[in-house]
Amino acid sequence: MPSPIDRRQMLTTAAVAGVASCFGSVSAREESPTLLPSSSLDGGKPAAKADVEWPFWDAHEESGLLDVLNSGTWGRTNGGRRVPEFEAAFASRMKARYCVATSSGTTALLTTIGALGIGPGDEVIMPPYTFVATFNAITNSYALPVFVDSDAETFQIDGKKVESAVTANTKLLLPVHIGGSVCDLDAIHSVAKARKIPLIEDACQAPLAEWRGQPVGTIGLAGCFSFQASKNITCGEGGAVITNDEQFANLCYNFHTPGGGKPGASLGRGSNFRITEFQAALLLAQMLRFEEQAKLRDANAAYLTELLQNIPGVSPAKLASGSTRSAWHLYMFRYDPKQFANMPRATLFKELSKEGVSASSGYSRLNRSAHVEALSTNPHYQRIYGKDFMSRWFEANQCPVNDRLCEEAIWFSQTKLLGTRASMEQIANAIATIQKRVA
Ligand SMILES: Cc1ncc(COP(=O)(O)O)c(C=O)c1O
Secondary structure (H helix, E strand, O other), rough: OOOOOHHHHHHHHHHHHHHHHHHHHHHHHHOOOOOOOHHHHHOOOOOOOOOOOOOOHHHHHHHHHHHHHOOOEEEEHHHHOHHHHHHOOOOOOOHOOOEEEEEOHHHHHHHHHHHHOOOOOOEEOOOOOHHHHHHHHHOOOOOEEEOOEEOOOOEOHHHHHHHHOOOEEEEEEEEHHHHHOOHHHHHHHHOOOOOOOOOOEEEEOOOOOOOOOOOOOOOOOOEEEEEOOOOOOOOOEEEEEEEEHHHHHHHHHHOOOOOOOOOOOOOOOOOOOOOOOHHHHHHHHHHHHHHHHHHHHHHHHHHHHHHHOOOEEEEEEEOOOOOOOOOOOOOEEEEOHHOOOOOOOOOOOOHHHHHOOOOOOOOOOOHHHHHHHHOOOOHHHHHOOHHHHHHHHHHHOHHHHHHHHHHEEEEEEEHHHHOHHHHHHHHHHHHHHHHHHOO
């Protein structure tokens, strides 16, 4: 086992190698990429893992945590300065006027939904291709989630289908920037404006993603972010709300901490969703590498797309037009088994893992899941909406495009995109060689 210091040095080396490859890629990008046979499929040694360990940390995280420990000020309510410092830094980087840091992405969503006063009888529009937390944040207020199908090309909520899902009861549009890429904000924002419905962006996977050059999160009323362990910057668990609306920022602040404190923002409801000084210290340190790592993911994702688009049956997710930057929390593509002699996706994963390439099948059908079905028999929901209504609601949750996406999708995590150009080639070579072998 490497000591913490050895491991730290190793991670720094990996990061530097990756960054070097990122800058080195500018001229190399001109070359037409070639796919070479991969090692183990040719009878060579098993391939090295194409993964980078996560999270990265160094002396900044260590000293930040120790400083908080030694200060004895561990929370924002007894004079902590790191939480406000992080809020100011995050707001500034996201070009937002206000930020309220929270204990998780879920509590960031709960804060905005609470601040909007969403409650029983209200409908909230959301995509089926998302983490279950988006759904949970809605149902915590006894509001009704309404699923709008996905767009197969971008994997995002289909912006063209949002308008027809709006009813007189729709009180919130809650689209998600899934994988860190951006959903069709032009279409969704125009519905929000025309129908006077607030738009909150679930940007939990998308810090630093941009829509027409503007960081996501403030195209609507507010944006919610997650700093959970797998996210592009992390403190284990954490989150944030950003907004440009002062009144809404005050409502969020007062909802997230008992007793509130901001004037003119009484709600009668609230919770304790505060983040600690320890988490804020970690996030301040993580932000030192935020942009550098994002640039590396940008460069590697572009190179990987260049390589993968030459492989029949592999279709990388497209960026919605208007999206000027993805956060690349996930690298997502569709897989057509017909181009791989009908090899099931699970078998492809086994073959890929022999090549040191781990992959995930991503989300299954949330709208048809047992968790969502259970809402239709929840006694509170049956009392609020009626038994028949709730069973019709579950049956009406049909998203055929998303069903197919769930069968065809393959994901690589953001950490793969922090590797070298050679590791992007390793990934593409592995897929191409498996295909050639079974053809
Ligand atoms: C799209 C989306 N929404 C919400 C969340 C919830 O964030 P957290 O896990 O920090 O509560 C996540 C976390 O994975 C997410 O991916």
